[in-house]
Amino acid sequence: MIKLAAMFVFFFMIAVILFYTFLLVVSFIQLRRMYELDEWEPYEEMLDVSYTKPVSILVPAYNEEAGIFATVRSLLSIEYPEYEIVVINDGSTDDTLERLKKDFDLIPIKRVIREQLKTKRVRAVYRSRKFSHLFVIDKENxxxxxxxxxxxxxxxxxxxxSIDGDSVIERRAFLKVMKPIVDSDEDVIASGGSVRIANGCDxxxxxxxxxxLSRQPLVIMQVIEYLRAFLMGRIGLSRHNLLLIVSGAFGVFSKQWVIRAGGYAHTVGEDMELVVRLHRLIKESKTNKKIVYVPDPVCWTEAPESMTDLRKQRRRWHRGLFESLWLHRRMWFNPRYGSIGLVSxxxxxxxxxxxxxxxxxxxxLIIVSLILGDIYIEFAILLFLVSVLYGSIFSMAAVLLEEWTVRKFSSVSDVVRLFFYSLTETLWYRPLTVLWRCEGIVDALLKRKGWGEMKRKGVSK
Incomplete structure (x- = not known):
């Protein structure tokens, strides 16, 4: 029985390793192709307002007093010819709204809102006297x-x-994330950028x-995890229009397609669920639209620094993944939905x-095999080596990929630390996240609710 279970785990991990290897190769080719181009020249023409598409930047904020100022300030300084910022105060119980009023000199205005999507009651609308393109909606939670x-x-x-209320956007991020939409003549209906960890940055x-780079091991491991998820996973999936996640922290969508899809659903993973629903709509309407990922546009966000907060986050994420998959289960292995149904x-x-x-x-099985000894020790060693390859080696590859292409970390010591910590992932960090994600599965099966809020310190001075 142990032998059969060990062989099942072994071949499952081998299959996953082969799939991730494919994604790694695709990602490396795509990144090298992109970064051989001049860093600025392809985006210069997009500063012309006649060439670009205007964007409404939505910032949902619930109890974001600590980070909302930095988020809005970063948005006010972006390089993009035409945009508006709409902060939505979702019934915060802290001083989020008061902070916005004070810092940006808000005054109430009267404006008719066309209710294309059903929402809770809007209590008031404000506009900044300092920045005419900054609006704040105050609504019921x-x-x-x-x-x-x-x-x-x-x-x-x-x-x-959509931008999270605790995020900071790089100045040229919107020029880069909008370029695929403009270049495709609107065949691209959604475009997502990279999310990086702000802890440790000034x-x-x-x-x-x-x-x-933060000095805290838990945060460093999350930096590595984000590199792996974005630079390996999403680039490879995006290359073949298989992307099912555009991060809620930084993603641009065609408004007419979002409304046509019914807007955001009340799920834990509302960002992924919307993307899956858009793919479903694309296939059912038989149109040739795409959803892409652009690796360079960066959104910086605060990461959990305690085991308790990280555990809540990962349980919630996995529960959200299940909700999105279950709501669209008719797409599983369904050839009607093409590569989305059969691969993604x-x-x-x-x-x-x-x-x-x-x-x-x-x-x-590794622990049981070591206890039983004899021939089972061979199983334990085999499974451990495969788990190292599955975890640590791919994380090391993601760090190298970052250094060869994006090169966000200018300090050599930071890169060395990232590389060293990636070697240790299988020994402590990955088992923890695996356990928490399994707890998320239990939460989903038992239909447990709750958001699991993270205590935020704020990332800006």
């Missing part, structure tokens, strides 16, 4: 999806971008002035969602 839908109703431009007045949905179901269960079984 309805959750992040409801806040985003209220922002869509209020917005005036054809493209909307951020002043909403702008990253120095990119650094099975990948997220079998590898991303159920993968932690198999990994946890592998860790248990």
């Amino acid at each position: 309805g959750g992040k999806a409801d806040a985003l839908n209220a922002g869509i109703n209020f917005s005036t431009y054809p493209y909307v971008c 951020i002043e007045k909403g702008e990253v002035v120095r990119i650094g 949905m099975p990948y997220f179901l079998l590898i991303e969602f159920l993968g932690p269960v198999v990994e946890l079984l592998g860790y248990i």
Whole structure:
């Protein structure tokens, strides 16, 4: 029985390793191709307002007093010819609204809002006297999806971008994330950028002035994890229009397609669920639209620094993954939905969602095999080596990929530390996240609710 279980885990991990190797190769080719281009020249023409598409930037905020100032300041300084910022105060119980009023000199205005998507009641609308393109909506609490839908109703431009209330955007990020949409003549209906960890960076007045690496091992491992998820996973999936996640922290969408799809749903993973629904709509309407990922545009966000907060986050993320997959289960292995139904949905179901269960079984088998001794020690060594390849080696590859292409970290010591910590991932960090993701599966099966809020310190001075 142990032998059969060990062989199942072994061959499952080998299959996953082969798939990730394919994604790694595709990602490396794509990144090298992109960064051989001049860094600035391809985006210079986009500063011409006649060439670009105006964007409404939506910032849902619930109890974001600590980070909302830095987020809005970073958005006010971006290089983009035409945009508006719409902050949606979703019934915050802290001083989020008061902070916005004070810092940006808000005054109440009267404006008719076309309710294309159903939301909780809007109590008031404000406009900044300092910045005419900054608006704040104060509404009853309805959750992040409801806040985003209220922002869509209020917005005036054809493209909307969702930004988390604790995030900081790089100045040229919008020029880069909008370029695929403009170049494709609107065949691209959604475009997402990279999200990086802000802990350890110096951020002043909403702008990253120095990119650094936190001293906390838990945060360093999350930096590595983000590199792996974005530089390896999403580039490879995006290359073949298989992307099912555009991060809620930084993603641009065609407003008409979002409204046509019914807006954001009240799920834990509302960002992924919307992207899956858009793919479904594309296939069912038989149109040739795309959803892409652009690796360079960067959004900096605060990461959990405690085990308790990180555990809540990962349980919530995995529960959100299950909700999105389950709501669209008719797409599983369904040829009607092309490569999304036959490749992307099975990948997220079998590898991303159920993968932690198999990994946890592998860790248990390693321990049991070591206890039993004799021939079982060979199984333990085999499974351990495969788990190292599955975890640490690919994380090391992601760090190298970052250094060869994006090169956000200017300090050699930071890169060395990232590389060293990636070697240790299998020994402590990955087993923890596997356990927490399995807890997320239990939460989903038991239909447990709750958001699991993270205590934020704020990332800006």
